[in-house]
Amino acid sequence: EVQLVESGGGLVQPGGSLRLSCAASGFTFSNYWMHWVRQDPGRGLVWVSRIKRDGSSTDYADSVKGRFTISRDNAKNTLYLQMNNLRVEDSAVYYCARETSFRGSYFPDYWGQGTLVAVSP
Amino acid sequence: DIQMTQSPSSLSASVGDRVTITCRASQGISNSLAWYQQKPGKAPKLLLYGASTLESGVPSRFSGSGSGTDYTLTISSLQPEDFATYSCQQYYSTTLTFGGGTKVEIK
Numbered sequence: 001e002v003q004l005v006e007s008g009g010g011l012v013q014p015g016g017s018l019r020l021s022c023a024a025s026g027f028t029f030s031n032y033w034m035h036w037v038r039q040d041p042g043r044g045l046v047w048v049s050r051i052k053r054d055g056s057s058t059d060y061a062d063s064v065k066g067r068f069t070i071s072r073d074n075a076k077n078t079l080y081l082q083m084n085n086l087r088v089e090d091s092a093v094y095y096c097a098r099e100t101s102f103r104g105s106y107f108p109d110y111w112g113q114g115t116l117v118a119v120s121p
Numbered sequence: 122d123i124q125m126t127q128s129p130s131s132l133s134a135s136v137g138d139r140v141t142i143t144c145r146a147s148q149g150i151s152n153s154l155a156w157y158q159q160k161p162g163k164a165p166k167l168l169l170y171g172a173s174t175l176e177s178g179v180p181s182r183f184s185g186s187g188s189g190t191d192y193t194l195t196i197s198s199l200q201p202e203d204f205a206t207y208s209c210q211q212y213y214s215t216t217l218t219f220g221g222g223t224k225v226e227i228k
Binding site for chain 2: 004035043046047059061095097102103105110112
């Protein structure tokens with residue numbers, strides 16, 4: 001059974017940092033691209049970042065570029081999101097998600113249950 | 122970025138009702154559309170992809186259709202376990218974008 005379990009969320013002041021983790025199991029982690037997606041309270045889902053299977057390629061939403069860094073440790077089956085210089089508007093539930101493919105297109109299939117990040121003075 | 126406009130934002134329905142949710146993209150997305158179901162405190166669950174392909178294990182009462190910019194999720198006969206929030210997502214662009222969600226509530 002595919003499982004993704006996020007951790008590392010919490011309350012932080014503006015300008016602070018957090019590192020989120022996502023522990024993967026039930027599949028060969030190193031074979032999949034992975035994503036971070038966030039959901040503002042009461043609002044829709046927003047894509048944050050993706051990383052290639054071996055970590056050699058990454059991509060970010062403009063809103064987090066230069067502040068957030070996605071990485072992975074395939075030996076530990078774990079995905080990370082280092083979040084620096086946090087802003088109030090970064091407050092959200094953060095989900096990790098596995099990417100699958102269909103007819104040459106790519107999208108998330110399995111998601112974790114999320115970890116809450118609250119940025120407040 | 123491709124904007125996804127989903128409607129309605131919420132609806133009330135009864136068990137057994139037919140429910141339709143629509144999603145409109147700001148440009149053509151060539152059926153690169155997925156639908157997710159989300160319950161409070163739970164992980165989003167993939168229902169359909171490719172606009173109309175049912176994910177394994179998803180009941181056949183769920184169906185999807187559409188083309189170009191306009192897409193639809195239909196639940197043919199609403200069941201108690203279907204009360205949840207549904208979101209569309211385009212993956213035509215490398216910047217994935219989502220609709221605002223439709224909360225399906227019990228009438």
